[in-house]
Amino acid sequence: MIGITALVPAEVIYSCGEAALDLNNFVPNSKLEPEEKLCAWTAIWRELVLRGKVKIDKLVVVAGGDCYNALVEGEKVELAGKPTHYFTYPFDRDSKVMQEELNALAEFLGGIKEEAFDEVAELKKLALEIHEMRCNGEVSAEKGFLIEVSGSDLMGSLEKYRSAIEEVREEEVDYEYRVALLGIPPIYPDFHAFLQEVGMHVVFDEMPFEFIRHSGKNLKEVARSYANYTFAGHIKHRLRFLESQLRRHRVDAVIHFQQFACHHKLEDRLLRDYLYEKLGYPYMTIEADLPSPTPQQARLRLEAFAERLREVW
Numbered sequence: 150m151i152g153i154t155a156l157v158p159a160e161v162i163y164s165c166g167e168a169a170l171d172l173n174n175f176v177p178n179s180k181l182e183p184e185e186k187l188c189a190w191t192a193i194w195r196e197l198v199l200r201g202k203v204k205i206d207k208l209v210v211v212a213g214g215d216c217y218n219a220l221v222e223g224e225k226v227e228l229a230g231k232p233t234h235y236f237t238y239p240f241d242r243d244s245k246v247m248q249e250e251l252n253a254l255a256e257f258l259g260g261i262k263e264e265a266f267d268e269v270a271e272l273k274k275l276a277l278e279i280h281e282m283r284c285n286g287e288v289s290a291e292k293g294f295l296i297e298v299s300g301s302d303l304m305g306s307l308e309k310y311r312s313a314i315e316e317v318r319e320e321e322v323d324y325e326y327r328v329a330l331l332g333i334p335p336i337y338p339d340f341h342a343f344l345q346e347v348g349m350h351v352v353f354d355e356m357p358f359e360f361i362r363h364s365g366k367n368l369k370e371v372a373r374s375y376a377n378y379t380f381a382g383h384i385k386h387r388l389r390f391l392e393s394q395l396r397r398h399r400v401d402a403v404i405h406f407q408q409f410a411c412h413h414k415l416e417d418r419l420l421r422d423y424l425y426e427k428l429g430y431p432y433m434t435i436e437a438d439l440p441s442p443t444p445q446q447a448r449l450r451l452e453a454f455a456e457r458l459r460e461v462w
């Protein structure tokens with residue numbers, strides 16, 4: 150089992166005969182309070198691994214281009230004896246450099262054994278179909294989010310992920326506004342359900358959508374696709390991508406979810422300037438620290454935001 154700390158191409162991990170486990174998926178429901186922390190996500194997965202609460206054989210840390218806080222936590226896990234590899238996204242989106250990163254990753258995992266590229270690509274295509282149903286109001290944001298956010302590790306098993314997709318049933322979702330949730334996924338496990346309660350249907354989860362959007366039928370295609378991962382590289386590409394996706398998803402409003410001590414917080418001003426000031430989308434920022442149900446103060450602010458939308462639309 151290969152622990153991953155952010156988006157690492159699962160296509161390569163499964164093709165090396167290994168299974169991926171996204172350590173972040175244990176965080177929102179964790180009760181652990183780490184003593185030494187900046188970002189709660191990295192501090193909690195570090196403790197879960199060091200205390201043996203989550204069992205992994207090797208660790209792949211995304212050390213650049215996406216999350217920068219994970220680097221030192223990865224070093225701590227490595228110094229405690231866990232074989233660890235540091236994976237970096239090229240800032241200039243060079244697919245040749247990306248391919249070298251994929252080759253180094255494959256080498257760390259013992260080399261490509263049985264190619265799983267086609268099967269992973271097919272599963273991601275099915276996940277994109279669930280995403281379309283969610284956009285059409287045929288699947289709740291909560292259920293759609295679970296499928297999309299699990300696109301990072303495919304639930305640790307391709308069969309398990311396939312079953313989870315097949316179990317999603319069409320339903321009728323009642324909502325007033327179509328919302329895009331930008332930034333890192335919420336650390337509050339009930340966040341999507343709460344938004345639904347106040348009439349806001351999340352039709353676009355920025356980062357989880359990236360998890361299912363990137364794929365490829367071989368290493369070269371995977372490198373080309375992941376080189377365009379929008380959280381890595383210059384933010385100008387991400388802003389352009391967001392503009393097109395907000396239009397495509399017919400979004401009424403934007404919520405930027407940010408995390409205490411995360412460098413992505415610094416992007417809030419750029420996102421606000423572009424999406425609110427330039428494009429005119431109603432915009433609000435929520436900041437979280439430790440995992441918990443959505444706190445009362447955030448609920449009140451979100452309810453007030455929904456009220457404001459009733460005045461705007």
Ligand code: SF4
Nearest residue numbers: 188190216218408411
């Ligand atoms: S919230 Fe930011 S610092 Fe924390 S794990 Fe995510 S990207 Fe890294």
